[in-house]
Amino acid sequence: MKEQYLSNRLFRAALFLFSICCCLFTSNAYSQAEVEPWGNIRGIRHKGQLYGFESSIRVISEDGRNVYATAKERQQPKYKRSGKSQIVSTRIDSLYFTEAVTDVSGGKVKVVVQADARKDMTVKGVFFCISLPNEEYQYSRVELSGVKNDSLKEAAPEFSNTYLNVRAKSIQFTASKRKLKVSFDQPEMVIVRREPTRGLELYIPVALAEIKSGAKLSKSFTIKTWGEIDEQPISMAINASQQGRIFEGLGGNFRLQNPKTDPQVIDYSLKNLRVAYGRVEMPWRLWQPEKDMDPTAAAREGKLNPAVLKAMQMGKRLDSAGMPVILSAWFPPQWAALGKLNMRPTPEGIWGNQLDPASMDAIYKSITDYILYVKEKYGFEYKMFSFNESDLGINVRATPEEHRDFIKGLGAYMASKGLKTKMLLGDNSDATTYKFIYPALNDPTARPYIGAVSFHSWRGWDTEILQKWADAANQLNVPLIVGEGSIDAAAWNYPDIFQEQTYALEEINLYTRILAICQPITILQWQLTADYSPLIGGGIFGNNEPLHPGQRFWNLKQLANTPKNVYALPITVNGAGVSAAVLGDNSKGVYVLHLVNNGSTRKVTLTGLPVNVKELRYYITTTRLNMKEEKAVEIKNGIAKFKLPAVSYVTLISK
Incomplete structure (x- = not known):
């Protein structure tokens, strides 16, 4: 009996070791x-x-x-x-x-x-x-x-x-x-x-x-x-004396589209991430489907469309968590648009609809009434308003000049009603369409109504293009927001890609570069719902595994672990294949480094941190390590030495 027990134990141990080997082999193969x-x-x-x-x-x-x-x-x-x-x-x-x-x-x-x-x-x-x-x-x-x-x-x-x-x-x-x-x-x-x-x-x-x-x-x-495998050591130098723009933390989009699967992802994300900013939808065409109706009176009578009610409640939930909330509209009501609503691109490839100039006063009132009702009913005010991707027409389409004029028109109307809500300049579909914002950027009469500059990170990742958005925010002296963060706008068509190391690494690598080049106040992940979900399972995309985080989620959690309200600091990297961003606050003695290694294992020598920083906590995410905290990095004589494992995302935070 004892011999049989030992035999079973050995068998189970061998089976366990075999399963580990299989996992390691599979991870390497992937x-x-x-x-x-x-x-x-x-x-x-x-x-x-x-x-x-x-x-x-x-x-x-x-x-x-x-x-x-x-x-x-x-x-x-x-x-x-x-x-x-x-x-x-x-x-x-x-x-x-x-x-x-x-x-x-x-x-x-x-x-x-x-x-x-x-x-x-x-x-x-x-x-x-x-x-x-x-x-x-x-x-x-x-x-x-x-x-x-x-x-x-x-x-x-x-x-x-x-x-x-x-x-x-x-x-x-x-x-x-x-x-x-x-x-x-x-x-x-x-x-x-x-x-x-x-x-x-x-x-x-x-x-x-x-x-x-x-x-x-x-x-x-x-x-x-x-x-050859490039294993050349990397040297990095921080300039802590040159403090840039503030970074408040990772944000998220919460546009509700999947009633059955959205709640679980939202709950998990808000429970397990420090989310600093939020963006929700204004379901405009459901708020006021007819031009001559009074949507506020209908709302007070309990006649709100359920989708509108849920969108408002989502905004309230984010506000209650202490976040500034951005309100964005996708589809306009038919009365506010020129021509029949284009829910899909036309055969000529044209997206969306332009707004009807003859209805502009009613448009200003409709949007403002929505914001005023939310303030009355839920006790908070949206930080900013935008039409989503109006440079492209998803789903309101505007010329650069129309975008400028709308910022001035709606901005002035909201101000006349006592609202502090500002307008987003841009909220563009991509970084590549930066010329869209120039008429408003260079119009002094539009400036009082612009709360921030915004673009979406789906395309246009060259340093030169990203720098143009940083320059625009600097010119206006307002924050820069990445209104939608990720790397492939069509990825919902092939969601298995979300579980690949390739996607996860490219996404966090882009965010690290954006932090260093653009110095945004926040990057709003698209999305922290079931749409483009960073979580796996739960019936999302037909995957019925128990809901659990994937590599992308751990990347986001590691980024969200950045201390509150730190400032961009310059860093120079001598060596190829590593992206780096540094954030800190000299008055608090708090510093954080985000490093993405796109290649083989590298040794790093870091200089430039203030002398009072003696140790850095070390977190790492890979295909097999989920924001694991490793041994802290000691700083001796102002120099820190550590390793970046192959194909990894590492965050160092001062103690």
């Missing part, structure tokens, strides 16, 4: 191929080092003039993870593709591309393409294996700038610090071109010339990358 949800591979990681390239599927027209390629927001793809495989389904014209990218071993993946043709087509070719970064592969050597003597007789169609068109069993590009090899089970056609701007490109034909309806196309191969 970190290899970085696959975008539209199918493009952007590189393969090994020991944290990303060996970058960009793949795509391209369909080239018969005359060669038109190229249709997989890319962000070009198709309507579906993405899923299955063990070590990432699978993307998408469509170009009448070709329905399935691409599976499977991690094989360190630095090596297997790619299988399949396509079903739904009609007859004549094309120059369907290709899987690999673009090699010019800065690394410009002077690389190309090596072939398994080339037959007669392979040139079976060449694929010629392209301009082609210098290799041959059938081979493998092709390898060898640069000074990188290597990339594509291998086939048997010799296949490969074409190498040199693009003037993009550099070397490898074309692997999936199909050429005529494709018959019902045809089943398929191509499989492996991609292997290897080379």
Whole structure:
């Protein structure tokens, strides 16, 4: 009996160790191929080092003039993870593709591309393409294996700038610090071109010339990358004497869209995150559906639309938690718009509706009545108002001049009614559309009504573009707000991507860069509801696991752990692959560093903190570590030395 008991214990222990090994293996495997949800591979990681390239599927027209390629927001793809495989389904014209990218071993993946043709087509070719970064592969050597003597007789169609068109069993590009090899089970056609701007490109034909309806196309191969791993030490220097704009903390969007699944995410987020700012919806077209009605009287009589009531109560909940609350309107009522309401873009690609100039006084009154009723009923006043993404038309569309005039018109009307609510300048769909704010930015008569400058972080991440938003806030001497924070506005179409390390790391890396460059007062996560949820399970997106936090949530929690009301401080980073932002308050002796390591493990030497700071608490989030507090970092003679583990988000907070 005792021997049987020991045997069972050993079996359970072995099973436990085996499960841990499986988890570790799976975690490592997940970190290899970085696959975008539209199918493009952007590189393969090994020991944290990303060996970058960009793949795509391209369909080239018969005359060669038109190229249709997989890319962000070009198709309507579906993405899923299955063990070590990432699978993307998408469509170009009448070709329905399935691409599976499977991690094989360190630095090596297997790619299988399949396509079903739904009609007859004549094309120059369907290709899987690999673009090699010019800065690394410009002077690389190309090596072939398994080339037959007669392979040139079976060449694929010629392209301009082609210098290799041959059938081979493998092709390898060898640069000074990188290597990339594509291998086939048997010799296949490969074409190498040199693009003037993009550099070397490898074309692997999936199909050429005529494709018959019902045809089943398929191509499989492996991609292997290897080379030097950048483990060079990083040095960082803080300038604590140059205190910038205040950061009040992480914020969140709370636009209610999913009655069944929103409450659990909101409750969990507000319980487990320090949320410093909130943004809610004004369901305008439900507040006053008819121009000649009195929405305030209807509300007082208990005739509020349930969606309006819940939106107001959401704002009250955030206010009661001590947050400033931003009010944003999406859809206008029909009476306030020009033309029939566009709930979706027109065939010409035009979003939203312009406001009816003849109804502008009624529009000002309708919005102001909403804010006044909330103040009367719930005892708080919204900090600011905006139309969501009016530069694009989601769903009120305005010209830059109309945006300026509306800020002045509504701003003056609200002030005349005794409200302190200000207007958001911008609240743009992306950072790239910064010119939209210039008419109002440069109009002194608009200035009294602007409470903050706002943009959404879906696109436009170049330092030069982000700096323009910081400059605008500085010019007006008002806060900068990231009204919607995240990285892919279409991600709700392929929600499995939210659980990938690739998405989580890119999102927090962007936030760190925004903190350093833009110095916002807050970044409002889109969203802290079931829509784009940072939580997993709970029936959201069809996942019925128990509700629990994913890597993105732990990233947000670590960012939200920033002490209240600290100021941006400059930091210089000597070394590649690490993003850094520093916040502090010299009067309180409080400092926090947010560091994102996009590569392999690095040693860091930090200088510049005041001499009275002796120790830094160390928190880390990775695929396996959830804001884990590690051993504190000691500071000796003003110098701190520590490690940044591979592919990690680290926060250091002064004790």
